[in-house]
Amino acid sequence: MTEVLMPNTLAEALSMISKDGHDVLILGSGSDVIPRIREREIEPKKVLDLSGLGSELNYIRTEGKVIRIGALVTVRQIIDNELFKGRLDAFLQAGRMFGGPQIRNMATVGGNLGAASSSEDLIPIFIALDARVKMASIDGDRLVPVSKLVVAKRQIDRRPNEIIREIYFEMPDESSWTAFFKAGRRNSLIIDLINMAMYLKLNIDGTKIEDIRIALNRVRGKTPERAYKTEEYLRGKRIENETIARAQEVLDSEVQLSSDFRASAEYRKSLDKVILARLINNCRDRIVEGRRTGN
């Protein structure tokens, strides 16, 4: 690194990368990027530091049903925010297992989306919520559905002149819940084996699955995706042991993973199946409980 760009406003930041943005590395907190720079996995010449943009990019806002999270919001801020206590439980479940407390104070939402190494914990949750990413550039904002954001490992649909400004989604209604689970301990160099996020909505009388979105860090390759076939099978079904067993089979055939030095494909798949059942039951129980207690 020989040059550091330190803008004080978003407009200034965007004009700094309006040309030649491709050789500028954007820096959120640096918890993903700094270890990689030090290992010489990446050798950026120029860095654009976002830490001066807190007043513009650090907010959690609601507008009607829509929740907007600025790119510089940290995992800690999400866990501490009342908005996430309840139907957005997936964030709390992920937050509790996210690095250690210091990492949670650092890690930003924008950085999680930008890292895209296939082990990020927030990305599958945002996919399950069908969130949209707002990219800012001097030409204006561009929206990218988060399900289309990660195009390959360590590669996102971001143009060189763009900065992730915000991610937003709709608050799930009272018939729905979100849940998250990951297996495999994460530290700076070891990545999770499996993570899965779920959004589940029950029908009016609470007997059937009205809608479901299931997102995993890996489905067919090293990018987070939805398990569309499993979702399709589950939609409209009653939640019974037999249905869950059948859904596990569908997931097993839908997920195409290869073995690596961390775990075999079989092991990953058997984890996926267990987590699937656990998340379905968890969402259902919480919705039913909420109905009973009137929350």
Place this chain on the structure above:
Amino acid sequence: MKDILLEFKVNGQPKKVYVDPNDRLLDVLRDYLDIKSPKEGCGTGDCGLCTVTLDGKPVLSCLTFAFQARGKEVTTVEGLGNGKELSPMQQALRDAGAAQCGFCTPAMEIMVTDLLKRVDNPTDSQIKEQISGTLCRCTGYYPIVEAVKKIKEEER
């Protein structure tokens, strides 16, 4: 190539230092400002021994570039208490024998201080959670948990 002027506060004192783009906050504290309590254990974010607070929040100074601290306030153990006598928190750790080799103690103290600032009577699991990102190779976690509980009891 120390060409970035870093202006920030360390333990309440305004500082001005010229830093290299690649310098980490940890390097500036230890090597330029001679503040030795933050330690480099692993350098990759796993051990937590380089923990300092940045604008009041514990972060890893080995995963923070020095320039990211511009305009901010950094606190290390040197800034806790009055610098002469041990604070009640430090005394409690000492009484409990919560330091063996002492290498992780500064980071533990930063984490404990942060917890007590936010939570009045932390439970065992809150204390354990709070120090979960800070490794003690002597595995002296138990006395730390006991000490933290005592601090609150003493203050009551």
